[in-house]
Amino acid sequence: MAIPFSYVARNMLARRLTTVLTAGGMALVVYVFATVMMLAAGLEKTLVSTGQDDNVVVIRRGSQTEVQSGIDRGQAGIVDSLPDIDVSPDGQRLVSRESVVLINLPKRKTGKPANVVIRGVTPAGLALRPQVHLVEGRMFRPGSAEVVAGRAIADGFQGAGLGETVRFASRDWTIVGVFDAGRSGFDSEIWGDGEQLLQAFRRVGYSSMLFKLTDADRFDAVKATLESDPRLTVEAKRERRFYADQSQALATFLTYLGTGISIIFSIGAIIGAMITMYASVASRVGEIGTLRALGFSRFEILVAFLAEALLLGLTGGLLGLAGAAAMQAMSISTTNFQTFAEIAFSFTLTPRIVVTSLLFALIMGFVGGFLPAFRAARLRIVDALRAA
Amino acid sequence: MFLPLLVLRNAFRHKLRTTLTIVGIVVAIVAFGVLRTIVDAWYAGVEASSSARLVTRNAVSLTFALPLTYAQKMRQVPGVTAVAWANWFGGVYIKESNFFPQFAISGASYLDLYPEFVLSPEERRSFLADRAGAIAGRKLADKYGWKVGDQIPLRGTIYPGTWTFNLRGIFDGAEASTDTSAFYFQFDYLNETIKRQFPRRADYAGVFIEQLRDPEEAAAVSQAIDATFRNSLAETLTETEKAFQLGFVSMSEAIIGAIQAVSFVVIVIIMAVMANTMAMTARERYGEYATFKALGFGGGFVAALIFAESLGIALIGAALGIALTFPVAQGFANAVGALLSGFHVSRETVLLQLGAAVVIGIIAALVPAWRAARIRIVEGLRTIG
Numbered sequence: 001m002a003i004p005f006s007y008v009a010r011n012m013l014a015r016r017l018t019t020v021l022t023a024g025g026m027a028l029v030v031y032v033f034a035t036v037m038m039l040a041a042g043l044e045k046t047l048v049s050t051g052q053d054d055n056v057v058v059i060r061r062g063s064q065t066e067v068q069s070g071i072d073r074g075q076a077g078i079v080d081s082l083p084d085i086d087v088s089p090d091g092q093r094l095v096s097r098e099s100v101v102l103i104n105l106p107k108r109k110t111g112k113p114a115n116v117v118i119r120g121v122t123p124a125g126l127a128l129r130p131q132v133h134l135v136e137g138r139m140f141r142p143g144s145a146e147v148v149a150g151r152a153i154a155d156g157f158q159g160a161g162l163g164e165t166v167r168f169a170s171r172d173w174t175i176v177g178v179f180d181a182g183r184s185g186f187d188s189e190i191w192g193d194g195e196q197l198l199q200a201f202r203r204v205g206y207s208s209m210l211f212k213l214t215d216a217d218r219f220d221a222v223k224a225t226l227e228s229d230p231r232l233t234v235e236a237k238r239e240r241r242f243y244a245d246q247s248q249a250l251a252t253f254l255t256y257l258g259t260g261i262s263i264i265f266s267i268g269a270i271i272g273a274m275i276t277m278y279a280s281v282a283s284r285v286g287e288i289g290t291l292r293a294l295g296f297s298r299f300e301i302l303v304a305f306l307a308e309a310l311l312l313g314l315t316g317g318l319l320g321l322a323g324a325a326a327m328q329a330m331s332i333s334t335t336n337f338q339t340f341a342e343i344a345f346s347f348t349l350t351p352r353i354v355v356t357s358l359l360f361a362l363i364m365g366f367v368g369g370f371l372p373a374f375r376a377a378r379l380r381i382v383d384a385l386r387a388a
Numbered sequence: 389m390f391l392p393l394l395v396l397r398n399a400f401r402h403k404l405r406t407t408l409t410i411v412g413i414v415v416a417i418v419a420f421g422v423l424r425t426i427v428d429a430w431y432a433g434v435e436a437s438s439s440a441r442l443v444t445r446n447a448v449s450l451t452f453a454l455p456l457t458y459a460q461k462m463r464q465v466p467g468v469t470a471v472a473w474a475n476w477f478g479g480v481y482i483k484e485s486n487f488f489p490q491f492a493i494s495g496a497s498y499l500d501l502y503p504e505f506v507l508s509p510e511e512r513r514s515f516l517a518d519r520a521g522a523i524a525g526r527k528l529a530d531k532y533g534w535k536v537g538d539q540i541p542l543r544g545t546i547y548p549g550t551w552t553f554n555l556r557g558i559f560d561g562a563e564a565s566t567d568t569s570a571f572y573f574q575f576d577y578l579n580e581t582i583k584r585q586f587p588r589r590a591d592y593a594g595v596f597i598e599q600l601r602d603p604e605e606a607a608a609v610s611q612a613i614d615a616t617f618r619n620s621l622a623e624t625l626t627e628t629e630k631a632f633q634l635g636f637v638s639m640s641e642a643i644i645g646a647i648q649a650v651s652f653v654v655i656v657i658i659m660a661v662m663a664n665t666m667a668m669t670a671r672e673r674y675g676e677y678a679t680f681k682a683l684g685f686g687g688g689f690v691a692a693l694i695f696a697e698s699l700g701i702a703l704i705g706a707a708l709g710i711a712l713t714f715p716v717a718q719g720f721a722n723a724v725g726a727l728l729s730g731f732h733v734s735r736e737t738v739l740l741q742l743g744a745a746v747v748i749g750i751i752a753a754l755v756p757a758w759r760a761a762r763i764r765i766v767e768g769l770r771t772i773g
Contacts, residue, residue, distance in 0.1 A: 021664040067451055261419075272664060274408055
């Protein structure tokens, strides 16, 4: 017969201050661990929803980002004439010539400037991104000084709200609409008429091109066609891959930072658990002796103390997760140094993070509790009873 | 003599517990120090900036360039004694993860503006004489094992093609804060090549740097420069070098803030561990404390004993932790490479670590000391363990 669970649980209540301090330390570790994982997951989610699988981005070879890329009209015409480009139900070829520039805008909260993407799009460009919906106002009129702003930009930057104006390229641009891009990277962009923006910035070439494949499986063939054409100096990437590559450095940085910090923190928490459990064993030597004398085996003692440590870990884990879950209401906006542009993403709690965090907490409890539990199990009945 | 010994003996009565606590504090202090150093590294550019320099960029954003002809007009602005310019190159050395800053610079005028780059006269001469010449900072050259005379190929991301440079010199920093992880080459080489390939993109500079006659005039001169180019096709934004560098830092504000917050969380975690240790220690010794009181010692004495023990443990941990911070930070710097320049543990960091340890020691002892000081002799003597 195993030692009753209530004995284990009540031991934790017997010394509240110690329990609270130990579980509190673990809760903080789990909280930090979970929030960083949530950030990485949020960034990933933003990027995955930014790209469509059957869309292809074309940029100048070796340029890595749209801002650094340039495609002149001659090359754009060649890409336009690809046979693999899909046609929308109303007979429009789904290919968009886009111009992407960065402008400096001050943030609403701090007044400090950050770089925001201004994307010049075509009607096809809108059709190519079905996740984008206008939520306020209306779409810009082609040929006018009107633009629409992504939700994160409208909320976060001065002059980017509905009806306000932003000044760039020696002209004032009115924000006539706010769009929601389903928490994708486009939420951190401002969109306007492509040709209009090109003129305003006095550019002759486009930055990138985006088109939809008739058949997503044809990607490799299309890529080979484009990249082997001697008239073109371009490279083609699946849209999803393209955006994932662009934030790889940021994602890697977040993961490394999170893992590194969690490991260091968990050492502290494991030590805390160990101290508590050693003390818990030391103060109950007499009890352990009695339990053994009553016929409980060494193994059952080991299990009981391990259960106590695991319970401590679980309590900390649940507390930490509760704190982390509250972070979901927040979003974070920072500069992605690969694109040099602002990107907003939110803390996203996934089932995997819940499981990993709890497992992490239990492991901390187990590691911290194992040695003390082992010591408790090894006590000899006679010695233990005499000590009491 | 007796009291310190008593405190020390008390502290190590439970060798295992005290050792574990000290290990915890060491880990926390090291983590705190390294995290602070990472944050400091972000500000390295700000630290290294001079108040006698202004930076002018395109008002739209850094990705837009300014016509080279602006240099002439800037020289005419009262208060400006010299003008230099630079372009961000953004090339890839062998593979993308080998990131380091690369700039095309306006030769002698640029080097004159940055006296903190220490280059021998011969190296300077041979760099300026070679159109495809380049100079690299000591840290960067060490990382890739470059020697003067090496050829360095960079694959352009903004300027297409592969560019090969001859390394003509390796410069050192005049101060510890000087960034020696960057790579500089001749603007003329970039410009002439671009002129042949993309004539429209030639004769543009990314940023202009102006030397001020008097740093006090910074505000007036920057306004004068911006006024000169107002309502032109390329309006300018001029700020002090420090403000320019701070602009970069503020872009990663969210991440820096998070790291800073986390560095304090680690202290709070270890505070909980330490407080736990002290709470258990004091609980076990209520009988002894009561005995002290019975012998005539006051509550203050008992509290002082607990504070001394707690502070002692925290400070031992801090001393070990601070000593360990330096090699760990060095190891971290080697691991991330040139990504973070100016990675060194500052004196403020060490002082903050020490301060954190003192705070940990005091806070941890607060509740146990308060309880022990107020304990009634009879009750204290009655308690067992």
